[in-house]
Amino acid sequence: MEVKIAENLVEELRWRGLLKDVTEGAEEALAKQKVTGYIGFDPTADSLHVGSLLPIMVLVHLQRHGHSPIALAGGGTGMIGDPSGKSKERQLLSEEQLQINIKGIKAQLAHFLDFEKPGNPARLVNNADWLRPMNLLDFLRDTGKHFTVNYMMAKDSVRTRLESEEGISFTEFSYMLLQSYDFLQLYERYGCTLQMGGSDQWGNITAGIMLIRKVADAQAHGAVVPLVTTSAGTKFGKTEAGTVWLDSKRTSPYRFYQFWLNTTDDDAIRYLKYFTLLSREEIAAYEHAVETEPHLRAAQTRLAEEVTRAVHGEDGLARAQAATDVLFGNRELDGMSADDLVDIFAEVPSCAVPRADLEGDGLSVVDLGVMCGLDRSKKQVRNLIESGGLYMNNHRVDDMNQSVTLADAIDGRVIVLRKGRKQYSLVRMEEA
Structure with missing residues (x-):
């Protein structure tokens, strides 16, 4: 041919x-x-x-x-x-x-x-x-x-x-x-x-x-x-967590997606040219977006989508986007596994709670909030609940007398607590 x-x-x-x-x-x-x-x-x-x-x-x-x-x-x-x-x-x-x-x-x-x-x-x-x-x-x-x-x-x-x-x-x-x-x-x-x-x-x-x-x-x-470096002159592909791999077992699709999403404005257009097949017209539009609406991070989002799709397929991209939505409190945890959540919240504070403490009637959500450091006292946690600022597994806690049991743990292993929009604590079940 x-x-x-x-x-x-x-x-x-x-x-x-x-x-x-x-x-x-x-x-x-x-x-x-x-x-x-x-x-x-x-x-x-x-x-x-x-x-x-x-x-x-x-x-x-x-x-x-x-x-x-x-x-x-x-x-x-x-x-x-x-x-x-x-x-x-x-x-x-x-x-x-x-x-x-x-x-x-x-x-x-x-x-x-x-x-x-x-x-x-x-x-x-x-x-x-x-x-x-x-x-x-x-x-x-x-x-x-x-x-x-x-x-x-x-x-x-x-x-x-x-x-x-x-x-x-x-x-x-x-x-x-x-x-x-x-x-x-x-x-x-x-x-x-x-x-x-x-x-x-x-x-x-x-x-x-x-x-x-x-x-x-x-x-x-x-x-x-050329040998790729970031605009800051650092080696491309290195993070605090180490090398960013193409194998999902080494670097999860979520972490891979986040790597590209965190690209700086100075590097975003250059990386779109390097690592995607977007046309000149498309990249010019993103270049304009970086200059006029950098807070929307449109170029970084498209970069993360294109490269994650190429490496991990549509399913990997969907998982990465779902995990990102979970991180920012934009979706419920339905369908997320404990392994997914451990990966997503690997860099947020965590606390360990004996599994036995959550058996039967469990712990009050106020006690758990103090144990995991969301606030320093029970009074502060109660005030947080009254103001609508405490979430468990991305559901707002409305009742300060609510109990937390093993039934609330994803896969019986983890619970996600959140204060406001961004302050998380990952509760891990541990054996006695």
């Missing part, structure tokens, strides 16, 4: 801020012919994280413009570790763990790339297929001879590590040769002539271009995307 090539890929990438640098001739090649391009993904975990979304989106645009994307899983190089951008050597992984990680990564990539698109399917390739059976002497003779030590030491990724206190092991020093060999193998097997990656990969990419030129007498190209 013939695939039509859209000529404006590079223009699109530049407008979205997804292109930091490109080798000479790459733009012309992408405009004139169907190009196969790849990006490598390091399988150091069984899930990708939000920092991986930028290269994923580059592959998405590549496929949408009629070119063929390859996601290269480093099942072989993952046993070595890339020194680029790292201050110390990584922990080496077993082959069994690498296979588990690659399986998880492929499932996540399938949310973005079409691996069955007629005439232009995406591919997931594992470089262990050619690196594992490779003979060391053959590799040194056929590949190593094309690289001088001076050439390798001039690369930023190597020079930076050489100047550090940690230094660089021979294992990591060899990584550049292996990645270059990957590019050569992808060229020979799939006609791949374009390698892309983060800007810290420029040295490895140009080394691969050089190897293809020397071994195959062919022209290859490279392009790099």
